[in-house]
Amino acid sequence: MFFQLRREEVVDVAGLQAMLEESPGKAAQAILAAAGQGAVEAQLLLGQILLDGRGIQADAAVARRWFGIAAQGGSAMAHNMLGRCLEHGWGGEPSQAQAAIHYARAADAGLDWGLYNLGNLLATGRGIPANQAQALMCYEKAAHMGHAKSMNLYGRYLEQGIATAPNPTRAVRWYRRSAEAGDFRGMFSLAMVLVERGQVADAAPWLERARVEGNMNFLRSALVTLQGAGPVLMGFAARYAEEIERRGE
Template sequence: MSFQLRREEILDASGLAAMLEESPARAAQAILLAAGEGEVEAQALLGQILLDGRGIAQDPPLALRWFGIAAGREHLMARNMLGRCHEQGWGCVADASVAASHYRIAAESGLDWAMYNLANLLATGRGVAVDQRQALALYRRAAEAGHAKSMNLLGRYLEEGQFCPQDRATARDWYRRSAEGGDFRGQFSHAAVLADAGHVEEALGWLRKALVGGNVNFLRVASESLMNAQHPQFRELADAYRLRLSELVAL
């Protein structure tokens, strides 16, 4: 495959993302060129591949710089990623209060991921004062915008009646929407609802989906929950969760 790219290909941000799937190294060259040409989507994408080390040497401090350049040009996801870098200490000293300020800017401009990230800080009091009601409002806004992770958390607030009237029927609907949206925690929550209603086979299907997408922390907690489940099929599935957990920990 030729590495020669037409100018219009270099400046086609949507094409760059697709190219990353086909050839990360080739895509990285194109992204570098497009970022240098001033293409803001490419600048944000360059920050991401530098952060991930995808097709290019991993360099979190340089990723932070490119996120800053794109954020300065009002790229909302780059602004959100500046927040993530400051929250996690990627390329800088971790500072949740700085992260919150970046999330807030992007959230106020309508970015669902920023709403979710800011809500997480507000719910736990990291970098900001604890404000569960504001966190709930942000989760609700993000969920209504189609953010699957926020759908699951909104469902949790509604199921437990935390800082809002208890509404288990609506909570179950949000769990279902979260599961269908691809969130592994939403898939686990939806499976629990289905199991309680006696739909064991359907619940098992969602639990298997959650197994594939789940991260280390989720798999650790979920496997313990499944070990104590009423249905023997769920207890058997706990072994698969523990196996997947051990694989991820070993990476």
Template sequence: MSYTLTRTESLGDDEVRARLKGDPLEASRTILAAAREGVVEAQTLLGQILLDGHGIERDPALARTWFRIAAERGDSMARNMLGRCLEQGWGGPVEPEAAAGHYRQAAASGLDWAMYNYAGMLATGRGVARDQGQALALYRRAAELGHAKSMNLVGRYYEEGITVEAHPEVAYAWYRRSAEGGDFRGQFSHAAVLAARGEVDAAIHWLQRALEGGNLNFLRVGRVSLAEAGEPRIRALALAYHQRAAELGDDSDRQALAAYAGA
């Protein structure tokens, strides 16, 4: 039997989380009811499912509204996600300056994802003056909190000597931590280090892990890099990256697969 919430029911955070484990439609109803009752965590979750279209019709504009409501009530993740909407143009115009402001506020509260996102704005100069030193400091803070994507970027700063003296061994240690933390870009970076050291089996392991978790943009870049690898066993993985990109992507990815497979 399904359970439908009425508007008069009041749910706590633990109850909301417990009911999210079931059917997506029922979960979305639970979240909607709790959000209307003023449960801040539910308001943030509602914004996310509206953004994703999970169990409910996708509505980025309404997602942005709910993120704003929860952010104004002090939810740092909601403020971070409001920043994402403003940065990416989800549900409204692109507003990089406003996005950077929201990231900065959420980062100041200690949220690692906001530190990562604000660092990205600082590193590229979008919505805020470019400041690689501050970007690295934020990536490091997030990394020390266990944020795997930030670990990979700290590694890049040390490998390339961006605002710090280049230190390959420090970079490689961060890549390894990022890989072990589950970031697919960190896994790819770690694999590159292992391949350069001649540890081909270990490199292939991490490249396969990255393939499993990587998004489309990553796969598009990775397939090109792998196709240029000197080691034949690593170069062979380019086909798997092309195939996965073709599954996730568009006609251009399927054409790229056909061209690569036929070469």
């Protein structure tokens, strides 16, 4: 999709995103101009840079409003991002119930992230009644669309038999797909299955990648798992503890 910024200049979404890498301030002005002219994808992008403070002063409240405008314009990703703002209280009062509505709209439009985020609310009962069967459906659909985080969660449901018959063989296949697609939680899930099979050498690279690429919440929870796994993983537990200390939290 292309946006007319001035009579002599036309910039597409890819061009705006590339401009962000080279000149964030200039890109922000171009994005703002395109968004003001009603270009929905530019409105979505404007919301994102306002949320991140990239090329423009961060303002979560204004970002939230732009996501709302883009959602009204039919953007599935804007519904998803508005849901994120509502779920986490970015730029205003949180409302997980309202977040679920927007995630559902994104999911109904076929957006993998909408399916994933709706699945998370269904799985935990935040904002809407918990429903593991529906959460499973969300994760499964998003996994088949190539969503790495959903692949890992779909694998977990299969491994643990949540709302479905246990199927460890299929679970491992999905963990591997998630890991290979770059999800650090999928890497850890795959590694732990390999450890259970006695394949520690095969698990080691995945544990190392997860340590380097994982966020702090993941590292803390993974450390507890590693510490409870016995002597075979104590070296990895020590490295995870060192990583947490190195990051200063």
